[in-house]
Amino acid sequence: MKLATLKDGSRDGQLAVVSRDLSTAHFATGIATRLQQVLDDWNFLSPQLEDLYTTLNVGKARHAFAFDARACMAPLPRAYQWADGSAYPSHVRRVLHARGAEVPAGLLEVPLMYQGGSDDFLGPCDDAVFADLGWGIDLESELAVITGDLAMGATPDAALESVRLLMLANDWSLRALVPAEVATGFGFLQSKPATTFAPVAVTPDEIGPAWRGGRVHLKVASFVNGQRLGEVEGGAGMHFHFGRLLAHLARTRNVRAGSIVGSGTVSHDDEAQGVSCLAERRALEMIHAGEATSGWLRFGDVVRIEALDPAGQSVFGAIEQRVRSTAASEAADAAVAAPGPAASGPAADPAPARAAKAA
């Protein structure tokens, strides 16, 4: 089953079921209006959504409409928890090597995980707005799960049973703000702005044998301005599977339905697969050429992230976002609010901004 949340002007949007091929959708009205409702009462509501999904896939749903990723919010536009692991050792090794920092001794024994902000997620095609290029703007392509309730002290196996939905994320990172926050020991806060999620969340059965061993064995493809950054195997390089990550989170507390847990940046030792963030690309440049020649993202850059099944089909739909400056974003908002001659004001690129707003 594939689920999306469509923009309707409200904070939580409208829940819709999306066809397997991402071509059509159908509002879940009559079953549930918000995804959190479904997660709160999964065993009762999800079979009803599955029925609608079956009907939609065979083309018999009465009020189906064309699915448009640009109309999507994050599947959970806001959540009660977002905790992000760092389950790919090749990512950690490369980034720490580039920073000149030592790889921690327990890297393969205890998952690294940070608690992220979850009050304001971005939709897959929303602009990512930042005030300052000096912050070192970077993408991080990640896989994630949404859980049901999980009791404190759960084992990794029990934890895996709580996985309800899989997602694809862009965990925006501000690299220049990381060192100071890491140095305090209090963890990432300003360096991890609003996270983005791909248009649809899918049940694990949806990817068949690609969901095995608590890992998502799909290729995660990342592009910047149409240039391939990587097409990285999501399962092979993941040391701690999602059950291990969830058990780590649940060690001292209950984890409640609707919690999102991320994999960390998808990575693999095989450099031919490329990378899923610019920090790793820069790290590899340093390792091989002695210096990083790639920069961070700039205003106007477009990031695209997709997870592909063996047939090359997009599973979650694509994240496709433009990096925008706060100033350009504010000018575009003003242009939308007061169209006409004044609309050509100080915005750096008002036309695409209006297009994005209208989507």
Add this chain to the structure above:
Amino acid sequence: MKLATLKDGSRDGQLAVVSRDLSTAHFATGIATRLQQVLDDWNFLSPQLEDLYTTLNVGKARHAFAFDARACMAPLPRAYQWADGSAYPSHVRRVLHARGAEVPAGLLEVPLMYQGGSDDFLGPCDDAVFADLGWGIDLESELAVITGDLAMGATPDAALESVRLLMLANDWSLRALVPAEVATGFGFLQSKPATTFAPVAVTPDEIGPAWRGGRVHLKVASFVNGQRLGEVEGGAGMHFHFGRLLAHLARTRNVRAGSIVGSGTVSHDDEAQGVSCLAERRALEMIHAGEATSGWLRFGDVVRIEALDPAGQSVFGAIEQRVRSTAASEAADAAVAAPGPAASGPAADPAPARAAKAA
């Protein structure tokens, strides 16, 4: 206005208005059923709740009932964000001194803040359940605010305008798990289990001149097993006011309605006021006597936290929680599920557990 959320078996409970003296309450049915709804639409819904509050205080509300803190969940039983500052330098200095760590150079310039879990808060009289005494169980008495929407890049003054409600919290901490998590730089995760909030959230006007300069000038009283740990002035020792803390959080991202931001452990240089956590008491023992003689909390211990106005009146109601072991808690749950001869099973203290469940 004072608001509480009463247990009704649901995840979000039932919103109620509570009288100023905490003696009576009235369900907000007809206005809103959940506190998050009110925060999502504050300007429309809060005046209606204020009207009910006025009626309740003069004893004219039709369906008022006796208010019982034991029937309360946290005012927001789950939230979209919980970010906790560390705004009292005397707390940081003492704890770091005891750990033999250096006080960071920017302590008075940039707030320390960590992102906490917000999917599963504890009610004021809920047992606090832990699996292992070796984790170093400690309380932390804190003040907190709930915000409305706050735009990225907001100034401290603008941020203060977004404060909707004030709360009192117990930010449970597992001291033995802190060093390893701080060492990774990823911040607190397992070392910060579910946070507790006092029964009622109050609008800032409710405390009159005690809300000034972005600080809550009330005394925060903390007790362990009836022994006074401290009665600490909540405003005087707070270096960064709540507007500063909120602006820090909003520097790189929007902060959405219903976000909770904490002050960090209430502390003051004046040692005669006592402390608000055992870590600070142990730190003072080390500083003055060369070694810490106080231990951490043990199973069966009862923690009480209250904020008092100048007349000695409890503003938020009291947090009063028993520290319980996972084993005792599970046995008590079993006893409730199957009362009768089997109920006297392996629970260490089944009777108080049943009483707490029945409350």
